Amino acid sequence: MKRLRWYLCATVATLALTVPAHSDEQHRLPFRPTLNTYGLPGLIDMPSAHAMPDGELGFTFSHAVTGSRGTLSFQVLPDVTATFRYAGIPDFAPGPGTGTLDVYYDRSFDLHWQVLDERGWRPALAIGIRDIAGTGVYGGEYIVATRHFGPEDRVAVSVGLGWGRLGERNGFTNPLGILDDSFETRPGIVDVLGGTLNTDQFFRGDAAIFGGIEWQASDRLRVQLEYSSDTYREETADGLRPADTSPFNIGATYAINDVFTGGAHVLGGDTFGLSLSLALNPHRPSLPPGAADPAPRPLDVRPRQSTPYDTGWLDQPGGADILRANFEQTFEDQGLYLEHLALDTGRATVRVRNTRYNYSAQALGRVLRAMSASLPPSVEVFEVIFVVEGMDTTRVRVARSNLEALEFHPDGSSLLLAGAGIEDARRVADPVGLELDVPPPRFTWAIGPYLETSVFDPENPFLFNVGVSLRAEYRLGGGFVAEGAIRAPLFGNLEDARIVNAPPPNPPPVVRSDSARYRAENAAYLNRLTLAHYGRPAENLYSRVTVGYLERMYAGVSGELLWQPAASRLGLGVEINHVRARAYDGGFGLRDYSVTTGHVSAYYRLNDDFDLQVDAGRYLAGDWGTTIRLDRTFNNGWRVGAFATFTDVSFESFGEGSFDKGIEVEIPLAWFVGTANTRTLSSTIRPVQRDGGARLNVQGRLHDLVTDYSRPMLQETEAMVWR
Amino acid sequence: MALRRVLLTLAAIAALAALAGCDSRDSRDSRERDPAVSVARDLLREIFDRSGTGAPDAPPDLRAVFTRDLIDQAATPLVYVQIDSIQARAILWPVATNGPDETWRGEDALTLTLSREGVLRATRGFIHDLHASDIEGTRRALATARAGRVSRLAIRLGGDLAQIRTSHACDIGFGAPEAIAIFGETRRLTPATERCIETATGDAGFENRYWIDAAGLVWVSDQWAGAELGHVHIERLYR
Numbered sequence: 001m002k003r004l005r006w007y008l009c010a011t012v013a014t015l016a017l018t019v020p021a022h023s024d025e026q027h028r029l030p031f032r033p034t035l036n037t038y039g040l041p042g043l044i045d046m047p048s049a050h051a052m053p054d055g056e057l058g059f060t061f062s063h064a065v066t067g068s069r070g071t072l073s074f075q076v077l078p079d080v081t082a083t084f085r086y087a088g089i090p091d092f093a094p095g096p097g098t099g100t101l102d103v104y105y106d107r108s109f110d111l112h113w114q115v116l117d118e119r120g121w122r123p124a125l126a127i128g129i130r131d132i133a134g135t136g137v138y139g140g141e142y143i144v145a146t147r148h149f150g151p152e153d154r155v156a157v158s159v160g161l162g163w164g165r166l167g168e169r170n171g172f173t174n175p176l177g178i179l180d181d182s183f184e185t186r187p188g189i190v191d192v193l194g195g196t197l198n199t200d201q202f203f204r205g206d207a208a209i210f211g212g213i214e215w216q217a218s219d220r221l222r223v224q225l226e227y228s229s230d231t232y233r234e235e236t237a238d239g240l241r242p243a244d245t246s247p248f249n250i251g252a253t254y255a256i257n258d259v260f261t262g263g264a265h266v267l268g269g270d271t272f273g274l275s276l277s278l279a280l281n282p283h284r285p286s287l288p289p290g291a292a293d294p295a296p297r298p299l300d301v302r303p304r305q306s307t308p309y310d311t312g313w314l315d316q317p318g319g320a321d322i323l324r325a326n327f328e329q330t331f332e333d334q335g336l337y338l339e340h341l342a343l344d345t346g347r348a349t350v351r352v353r354n355t356r357y358n359y360s361a362q363a364l365g366r367v368l369r370a371m372s373a374s375l376p377p378s379v380e381v382f383e384v385i386f387v388v389e390g391m392d393t394t395r396v397r398v399a400r401s402n403l404e405a406l407e408f409h410p411d412g413s414s415l416l417l418a419g420a421g422i423e424d425a426r427r428v429a430d431p432v433g434l435e436l437d438v439p440p441p442r443f444t445w446a447i448g449p450y451l452e453t454s455v456f457d458p459e460n461p462f463l464f465n466v467g468v469s470l471r472a473e474y475r476l477g478g479g480f481v482a483e484g485a486i487r488a489p490l491f492g493n494l495e496d497a498r499i500v501n502a503p504p505p506n507p508p509p510v511v512r513s514d515s516a517r518y519r520a521e522n523a524a525y526l527n528r529l530t531l532a533h534y535g536r537p538a539e540n541l542y543s544r545v546t547v548g549y550l551e552r553m554y555a556g557v558s559g560e561l562l563w564q565p566a567a568s569r570l571g572l573g574v575e576i577n578h579v580r581a582r583a584y585d586g587g588f589g590l591r592d593y594s595v596t597t598g599h600v601s602a603y604y605r606l607n608d609d610f611d612l613q614v615d616a617g618r619y620l621a622g623d624w625g626t627t628i629r630l631d632r633t634f635n636n637g638w639r640v641g642a643f644a645t646f647t648d649v650s651f652e653s654f655g656e657g658s659f660d661k662g663i664e665v666e667i668p669l670a671w672f673v674g675t676a677n678t679r680t681l682s683s684t685i686r687p688v689q690r691d692g693g694a695r696l697n698v699q700g701r702l703h704d705l706v707t708d709y710s711r712p713m714l715q716e717t718e719a720m721v722w723r
Numbered sequence: 724m725a726l727r728r729v730l731l732t733l734a735a736i737a738a739l740a741a742l743a744g745c746d747s748r749d750s751r752d753s754r755e756r757d758p759a760v761s762v763a764r765d766l767l768r769e770i771f772d773r774s775g776t777g778a779p780d781a782p783p784d785l786r787a788v789f790t791r792d793l794i795d796q797a798a799t800p801l802v803y804v805q806i807d808s809i810q811a812r813a814i815l816w817p818v819a820t821n822g823p824d825e826t827w828r829g830e831d832a833l834t835l836t837l838s839r840e841g842v843l844r845a846t847r848g849f850i851h852d853l854h855a856s857d858i859e860g861t862r863r864a865l866a867t868a869r870a871g872r873v874s875r876l877a878i879r880l881g882g883d884l885a886q887i888r889t890s891h892a893c894d895i896g897f898g899a900p901e902a903i904a905i906f907g908e909t910r911r912l913t914p915a916t917e918r919c920i921e922t923a924t925g926d927a928g929f930e931n932r933y934w935i936d937a938a939g940l941v942w943v944s945d946q947w948a949g950a951e952l953g954h955v956h957i958e959r960l961y962r
Binding site: 281285289296301404409720722 | 833850852
């Protein structure tokens with residue numbers, strides 16, 4: 001249960017409400033733009049040229065009789081906003097010949113780029129594409145300019161030119177026609193599967209003018225008036241709005257606090273709508289990092305003396321017991337466990353298991369202070385090796401006199417990490433003199449609730465199961481771990497997930513699209529039962545072999561090898577699995593389908609803000625291809641990423657969505673609660689889970705396990721070393 | 724329907740939160756075994772026992788409880804700290820010394836680090852801590868009783884672990900010595916004022932006040948610890 005599910009976020013986010021608002025600056029127009037009913041910076045339906053603060057994650061829900069929209073917006077870069085939207089339109093026929101559906105669910109993806117920011121007299125300018133890869137119900141493009149006026153920039157005026165859905169009202173011949181005649185006509189959508197770029201549509205066909213004005217009436221209240229170029233043509237045709245309505249929409253939003261904003265609006269005098277948006281920003285936690293943790297133990301500084309420190313202690317009888325007691329006392333209640341200590345008169349190496357600190361530099365700082373309190377003064381070189389799944393990761397070497405000199409230095413954190421030696425634990429031998437081995441407990445268990453969710457299923461926006469999970473682990477020694485987990489769902493609706501009835505032509509083997517059948521068996525089931533071996537075959541190399549019931553749907557054997565030097569931004573891995581599909585009932589039975597699947601992977605830390613991962617190989621359906629994954633990362637552990645997989649399964653054979661892709665959001669629980677905690681809230685949003693490009697979901701993949709203590713990660717969290 | 728499902732889910736989540744998971748990990752209470760701390764704690768316990776306040780929930784009025792006699796009997800130096808922004812009053816004792824810096828701690832897991840002379844260096848365990856600072860200019864000015872301009876640096880942690888540095892330019896001035904009572908003992912101390920403006924913006928910053936003896940030791944002070952924590956009032960309770 002290392003990862004709680006995303007939806008716990010909702011409850012924890014409400015905790016954020018209890019914290020008083022930050023400065024009023026947060027509420028000002030230029031600082032935090034209003035999110036429109038599409039979840040993008042804008043007015044009511046129309047966009048503006050604003051951008052959200054960097055890293056902001058916005059959730060917007062809007063509702064009117066013309067449909068409900070839920071949008072996840074993320075400010076990927078200071079000037080680029082990306083959104084994913086799930087909308088439900090009642091009694092709607094999405095296209096000619098489709099017939100009217102009770103609720104038509106539509107998923108769409110947008111990009112909004114603030115090309116120029118506002119400066120002097122120059123307005124901000126933004127270009128956007130709505131529904132880049134979908135079926136085009138909300139498809140439209142725009143270019144918009146926004147400028148602020150008045151004292152404290154309380155008024156913002158936006159004027160724009162729209163195409164597609166935004167070019168409907170009083171549309172005129174596309175001015176881009178001067179570049180090429182082809183801009184003057186917008187072709188119909190040919191791709192009915194969605195998932196591919198509708199590039200032949202972008203900025204084509206008639207264009208129309210839209211605009212609006214927004215007024216910051218008070219610190220929290222804003223009023224919007226817009227002239228809309230969207231006539232809701234298809235909704236009107238289906239009787240959801242009257243014909244010939246006014247082009248003017250009016251609305252107001254109220255910032256309840258830093259997180260929630262509520263709004264109400266009237267479209268054209270005929271349609272009333274409501275909206276609620278929730279904004280989280282990795283830079284704006286409700287509590288500063290580590291704020292709710294108790295003060296750390298200060299460093300124990302050695303007495304200064306002109307003669308060398310005594311070294312006779314090394315031969316003192318019972319020395320190991322004293323040191324063990326010292327560490328036990330200083331590590332008590334810190335979630336840090338000493339596994340091994342080796343020292344001579346001048347150097348000490350500790351191996352430590354960290355179960356609490358999500359910031360690796362904070363764990364390092366705590367261990368170094370425990371060493372300063374526990375070890376005799378003659379020990380000048382401190383070495384810390386964090387042990388993960390029994391594997392030594394990096395060896396961090398710090399001079400004790402440096403530690404003492406930097407505790408209260410204004411640049412103490414950076415200087416300490418810059419001066420630390422960080423290398424593979426295997427590179428140098430441990431000191432020889434006194435040795436202490438504290439093996440971890442062999443048997444551990446945990447029982448607790450679990451929540452499993454699936455969001456934005458094509459026919460159901462939210463599916464979940466709640467139940468009880470029992471997990472047990474037995475360490476056999478020598479790097480071998482036996483682990484099992486049983487789950488008993490108590491209630492939920494996950495089994496309602498759509499089972500694809502009409503498969504696409506020449507489909508790949510069914511490897512994931514039958515997941516609902518596994519969930520339909522609502523009795524207790526074996527989630528995992530594995531025997532794993534983790535090891536360090538050579539310097540910079542990590543290995544894993546796992547045998548057994550690897551995940552809910554597959555059993556077999558999985559082997560992985562990772563090359564990851566301690567200070568490198570690049571890691572390379574290879575994984576090979578041979579698996580057989582498990583029986584639907586969650587017991588020990590297996591089904592006929594078996595496959596050999598595996599990948600070679602490259603992990604690259606592009607800079608302090610982005611991680612790139614490329615996996616190439618064979619997927620569960622026997623298809624060959626590549627997954628590309630790009631994550632925006634934050635020092636505090638936030639991670640928002642997108643991935644896409646292209647394999648030799650054709651778009652047509654893949655079916656709806658054309659290829660596998662998704663968005664993953666991961667937020668450390670510590671960010672919400674302000675105390676050290678290794679748990680994360682994470683959720684993967686996949687528009688459609690099909691059979692092409694599907695991967696095995698094995699536990700304990702090496703890269704995530706071992707990179708926390710690499711130089712890049714220690715330096716990115718260095719501010720926490722003295723916390 | 725969808726809304727009802729969401730509400731059901733939220734109810735389920737609340738139930739989940741209530742049904743706290745348990746596991747095999749040992750979770751004993753924290754017991755500090757540091758001898759220095761236990762001495763100080765015993766002293767405090769003794770003092771509060773003597774104070775005879777019947778209601779354990781009522782915070783003791785430290786000024787009434789800590790008589791000069793008790794302070795003189797204490798085997799360890801103590802400081803009285805009052806932080807109005809969080810309505811905190813506490814007696815702290817020293818738990819560590821690192822060069823010119825002394826870290827003081829009380830019953831709660833909160834610490835203040837003061838320079839040897841008594842200038843605030845850092846805080847830990849408060850929601851909004853003063854992460855680190857450069858106070859060398861102030862220390863020199865107080866030690867030498869020399870008025871003039873000094874520079875200062877305050878560092879706090881941002882949400883994404885950024886170390887946010889704010890520089891201040893501070894004018895230090897001294898007044899005429901005056902009699903100041905500290906828990907029943909009157910000392911003749913020189914008042915000093917440190918008026919700081921933000922170097923980058925020129926905005927008004929904060930004002931610190933110190934009362935120092937002839938050796939430059941700060942006996943009473945009101946020192947700024949950041950926008951949220953505001954001023955920390957500190958009095959030294961030993962000879």
